[in-house]
Amino acid sequence: DMKEDTPLNQKSEQLKLDTTLNENEKLTTNQGLKINNNQDSLKSAERGPTLLEDFILREKITHFDHERIPERVVHARGSGAHGVFKLNKSLAKYTKARFLAEEGTETPVFVRFSTVAGSKGSTDMARDVRGFAIKFYTEEGNYDLVGNNMPVFFIQDAIKFPDLVHAVKPEPDNEMPQAASAHDTFWDFISLMPESMHMIMWLMSDRAIPRSFSRMEGFGVHSFKFINEEGKVHFVKFHFKPKLGVHSVAWDEAQRISGVDPDFHKRDLWESIEKGIFPEWDFGVQLIPEEDEDTFDFDLLDPTKIVPEELVPVELVGTLTLNRNPDNFFAETEQVAFHPGHLVPGIDFTNDPLLQGRLFSYTDTQLSRLGSPNFHEIPINRSINTVHNNQRDGHMRQQIVKGKVSYEPNSIGGGCPFQAMMKEGGFSSHEERISGTKIRERSKSFVDHYSQAKLFYNSQSTPEKIHLQNALIFELSKVTIPEIRERLVGQLVNIDKFLAWRVAEKIGVEVTELDFPNQSIPADGNRI
Ligand code: HEM
Secondary structure: OOOOHHHHHHHHHHHHHHOOOOOOOOOOOOOOOOOOOOOOOOOOOOOOOEEEOOOOHHHEEEEEOOOOOOOOOOOOOOOEEEEEEOOEEEEEEEEOOOHOOOOOOOOEEEEEEEEEEOOOOOOOOOOOOOEEEEEEEOOOOEEEEEEEEOOOOOOOHHHHHHHHHHHHHOOOOOOOOOOOOOHHHHHHHOOHHHHHHHHHHHHHHHHHHHHHHHHHEOOOOOOOEEEEEOEEEEEEEEEEOOOOOOOOOHHHHHHHHHHHHOOHHHHHHHOOOOOOOEEEEEEEEEEHHHHOOOOOOOOOOOOOOOOOOOOOOOEEEEEEEEOOOOOOHHHHHHOOOOOOOOOOOOOOOOOOHHHHHHHHHHHHHHHHHHHHHHHOOOOEEEEEOOOOOOOOOOOOOOOOOOOOOOOOOOOOOOOOOOOHHHHOOOOOOOOOOOOOOOOOOOHHOOOOOOHHHHHHHHHHHHHHHHHHHHHHHHHOEEEEOOOHHHHHHHHOOOHHHHHHHHHHHOOOOOOOOOOOOOOOOOOOOOOO
């Protein structure tokens, strides 16, 4: 039902060139030779040993032996879908990105949802953050928005990411637990990381057990930059708000669903698209003029903070619709490679020290996950505009580039592409004045770890608060080391005393300093 010649169609048309259907075809080897017996190997006698010369057997087994690639080091379990991003309100005042300029512009997208901690075969319904990664195939190149369903993150600096992931992933001695955060190493790390407390409130809330992908929000998390034609800069936070509203399941439902159908979210996404019930989100931005950077009581570069919507409202400017299932999970959902540094002119990153580390990590991991520097040539990763540069060779090179010159400067021409001026669409990094002392230290503007954790906890309705308390009680009751439970309760005191007291009482931590002596727990879960 998509029209043939729209730019929107360009990505699916491009993918079709690499898509085959084996129906009604004869079986062949990888060399195209027709195979007339796929049931028996070639043997030296009817009951004799198999011959090494059986190239048909060898090819089949060899290929099978190499079918697996490493799963993603995080976000291993994913579900993907194709769709369209439609701009309803121009952002040309703020950014020169062409796909955000003209109302009505439609851009093809591929979206991958994921859990973070579990392995590829783990349950959809784990208590976890969900990845919400979008590849926009724009006419100026691929733009990736690699976000999550929660607006903040556990840590403020990329150098803590391997520690965080080693704490949350299965423990190295026994590879347990599969996909849950309920274990010693995770809570040990968290109890020692006050900066994680805001994220922990989100993770213990119902947001961590969404009912479906189509009923959860998406966030870019970091502050990014918009740059317009005149070079004027706005900080921007990205939001996706589900048209169906935000819905979660209750914890007992989550556990039951995990047992009955671990593919619950994947199946829901697939089936709703098959039925033509297309998941949709409003796309919104929070815009902050560069000169207002210092007007908040938190740092815009700190990824553990939101910009409250009361201070800067979210302007809804576009719609994201998922309308086509992938044809092949591995070729598309597994091989897609997102990267927060895949930018287009008019969008830039900031000095957020978490984001800065991500800019290194994604390509690096994809080199090992996909095995070659040519993974941009995999159909799902290809931009809709053609690629022209002097990079060449490498494992699995697909493109056949003509000409003898692959260096610049040169006086021969010989097929060599030359750099584009800014007015020709050449990307130029936003020129920002930096001066200071090289220093390995956390910015003092990053120190308030509790105000927004409180803000989030207090924003919860009473039933939501009870769910959050119970989540902490469940999680911490799995922790075997008493000191870890105590330290965590110590953190909670800074967020809400009643929360700390309720959790402490249920997990056997004594908290004499909390002034709730001999009180029974009120049924509504609120402070008395
Ligand atoms: C995936 C690193 C923080 C969202 C990944 C992957 C790595 C990684 C190595 C696997 C990529 C692949 O194999 O293709 C990091 C580092 C971080 C960080 C080093 C911090 C320093 C974040 C944050 C967010 C995020 C803050 C959310 C805003 C995602 C998503 C994926 C992902 C959605 C899955 C992408 C997909 O579906 O293929 N990350 N990450 N990450 N990350 Fe991060």
